[in-house]
Amino acid sequence: MGRAPCCDKANVKKGPWSPEEDAKLKEYIEKQGTGGNWIALPQKAGLKRCGKSCRLRWLNYLRPNIKHGEFSDDEDRIICSLYANIGSRWSIIAAQLPGRTDNDIKNYWNTKLKKKLMGMINPIAQRKPQQAAHVSSLLQPTSLPSSPSTPLSSSPSSFACNNSNYYNLARSFTEPISFSATPLSNSSFTTSASSMLQPQETFVGPMQNYQVKDSLIMFGGEASCSSSDGSCNNQMSHVNEGYEYGGGANNNTEQMGLQNYLYNGVEEDRRLMVSSGEAAHGVLNGWTEKQNGLWPGDNSLDYGLEEIKQLISTDSCNSFLFDENKSGEKAMYY
DNA sequence: AAGGAGTTCAACCGCCGGTAC
DNA sequence: TGTACCGGCGGTTGAACTCCT
Structure with a gap:
């Protein structure tokens, strides 16, 4: 029936x-x-x-407090980072952008931000490496702290895209992103979201509610409403009630729920984003494959979502590699 | 000025999960 | 336990608008 x-x-x-x-x-x-x-x-x-x-x-x-109009660079960064982490979970992304609705963000992503991102990536990807290095360096504000120096493998085939990938994506925009973070383990990976955060760095800005503490990712403080129901009782809002979501075992079923969500729901992302080991090969492979299609002759902007997610991560890795302070590592890649 | 192409974004559709009964 | 209902979500559509030729 x-x-x-x-x-x-x-x-x-x-x-x-x-x-x-x-x-x-x-x-x-x-x-x-x-x-x-x-x-x-x-x-x-x-x-x-x-x-x-x-x-x-x-x-x-x-509903009150709806924000219309242009998205800020901060908002762009947050959307990109979260998209790369959790995919098209627009309601969750919206929960991190007070006043924005999931529909707004979805439309913005599909019509503008994706193209903006492609516009940043393609000119890089379509150039030869030497040219790309120059273009990429232009995207990196030198006033920002340099990436943590997780060592790269000496072998190009085992190149490691480390936790700096989101950080570097963020650095492609013009303003610092906002986290307060305490050191993550160099070798372990807690949640995919934690890959956004860098050891021993503190930023200020709109995401004060988002912290990493002892390798746990925490959400706290004032709730931010998403369009889910306008009353902030969405998945993320649970964390505003004091839950913590992290890599360790725990007995809280609701906590486990989101943890599983972060772990399992973004399994693929995690493969792309983790700091070392096999997952890094995924990034390299993704980049390598895309590389083949992007250099001369391929001017397509018609990427699938997974491809874009890969591009986000690989561009970030790329940025890391192209960092003017890491010229030696550039050479390793090429 | 006209009309075709491209873009934007509000709104709809249909599926899914939670829950009451 | 099964069923129906409802809210929520992400994907898609299409009218309105803008740009280009």
């Missing part, structure tokens, strides 16, 4: 919302709340709309 439709499709209005409808919905929710039942809401509010449509309109457009 099929699922009953959430509303009477024949009697609901579709398409763009009129100002009158917006006003009705806003007024009703501000006075009555959603009542925990979106399906019943339109009838109560006097709207000929599907409950889902009302919910979407409220969350993506009408």
